[in-house]
Amino acid sequence: MKIRGRIYSVILVLLLVFFVWLRGVQDLQPSQGSNQPSIGTGMQKETLYVWYTDEALTDYMNSMALSYMEAHDNIRIVPTLVSAVEYVESINQATMQEQAMPDLCLISNDSLEKVYLAGLADEITDPEQIVTEENFPQAALHAVTYQDKLLAYPFYYETSLLLYNQTYLDEMAANKIEALKSQQEAGEEVGIEITGGSDLIPKTVDDILNLADAYDAPDGVESILKWDVSDIFYNYFFAGNYMDIGGENGDDASICNIHNENTTACLQMYQSLNQFFSIEAKEADYDTVLQEFIDGRTLFTVVTTDAIARLEAAKADGSLQGEYGMAMLPDVSADLKSRGLSVTNGVIVNGYGHHKEDANAFASYLTGTIGADFYDRTGKLTAHKNVSYENDKPALAMQAYEKSVSLPKIMQVSNFWVQLERTLTGIWEGEDADQALQSLQEQMDVQLQK
Known part of the structure; x- marks a missing residue:
């Protein structure tokens, strides 16, 4: 202060x-x-x-x-x-x-x-x-x-949001626009239209992967996407749309839906990102990841709302590299929707x-x-x-x-978030997603005495 x-x-x-x-x-x-x-x-x-x-x-x-x-x-x-x-x-x-x-x-x-x-x-x-x-x-x-x-x-x-470096996206868009113009001048058909960096904001995790494949990162950029994979607040959105603990008010002990086809598919996609981005769970803590973004070393990350004040402070003192933007959390794919935690x-x-x-x-x-x-x-x-x-x-x-889902209130599953965090860490490090979710479902069912 x-x-x-x-x-x-x-x-x-x-x-x-x-x-x-x-x-x-x-x-x-x-x-x-x-x-x-x-x-x-x-x-x-x-x-x-x-x-x-x-x-x-x-x-x-x-x-x-x-x-x-x-x-x-x-x-x-x-x-x-x-x-x-x-x-x-x-x-x-x-x-x-x-x-x-x-x-x-x-x-x-x-x-x-x-x-x-x-x-x-x-x-x-x-x-x-x-x-x-x-x-x-x-x-x-x-x-x-x-x-x-x-x-x-x-x-x-x-709650959580997607954070991105607006300056890098604008530069990438400018390069794409020049490339598209060259293709048009050569008589080639161009199937997409880009007017600026905002057009490149990913709507799905697949969009991030496609962008990463085509992105020629400038000097200093070490990661396309990096986030705290050890904290449930930044991971929950992958499967959050298909998990239900306690119903809409989080108080109904008869509702506990963790292991299903969609949560398994979502977390299999989540697991595949480790092969693409190689994030070490023990090294990517939230404060470090956010500071790396401020330093201009990361293009995308997932943050909670507290980051706004920190980013504005960094912008005011000149330590923020480039402009920043925020967007809704991306869906997992065109078919699998996301939902963040609050x-x-x-x-x-x-x-x-x-x-x-x-x-x-x-x-x-x-x-x-x-x-x-x-x-x-x-x-x-x-x-x-x-x-x-x-x-x-x-x-x-x-x-x-x-759009978010709130933490549930049911005392019998007050340890759910700790257990889910451990489950996601295991999946990230290679455990079978379907088996890990089934094990968590069985544990919570016992606690709820279903």
């Missing part, structure tokens, strides 16, 4: 502390000239504790708390940064002790079954009726729904809380009045779809989010 940002953060925190202290002092002072308390100071002020685990949200959470308290002088909002380690257990422990228990918690959608069954999340009342299709995509609504109940206010999300972070109301009405009101305010400054200040993308950005990348990310 820059020095100016740190100073701003400190000032904001001090203002929040002073504001809460001042409210407390006013509560103890009667108004002058009257035995009655002054307006807004004689009533019992309710304190809402709001827990979150990501430090990047601190400035934003503090500013939203201040603005809300200015309009509601009978409420104190205390945003509280806590450790993400054993987060749900910490919520439960603080709730049982009832001292400074969290009234609201920011939490990922895959934990909703766990917190609901523990009584730590109530069905939201949504007083302003903001959690609707008018404001949020279906992916967000599915993510915060459990057993037909809305358990959270959608806040922000993460995680939605929402705001839950503690089922044991004593101020649920006020908690719902603040959660509605926090997630319903959100704007483009949320991205500017946190580097995260709001799940609210009616937000305009100067940068076109967040709008594209929203399209990917709308």
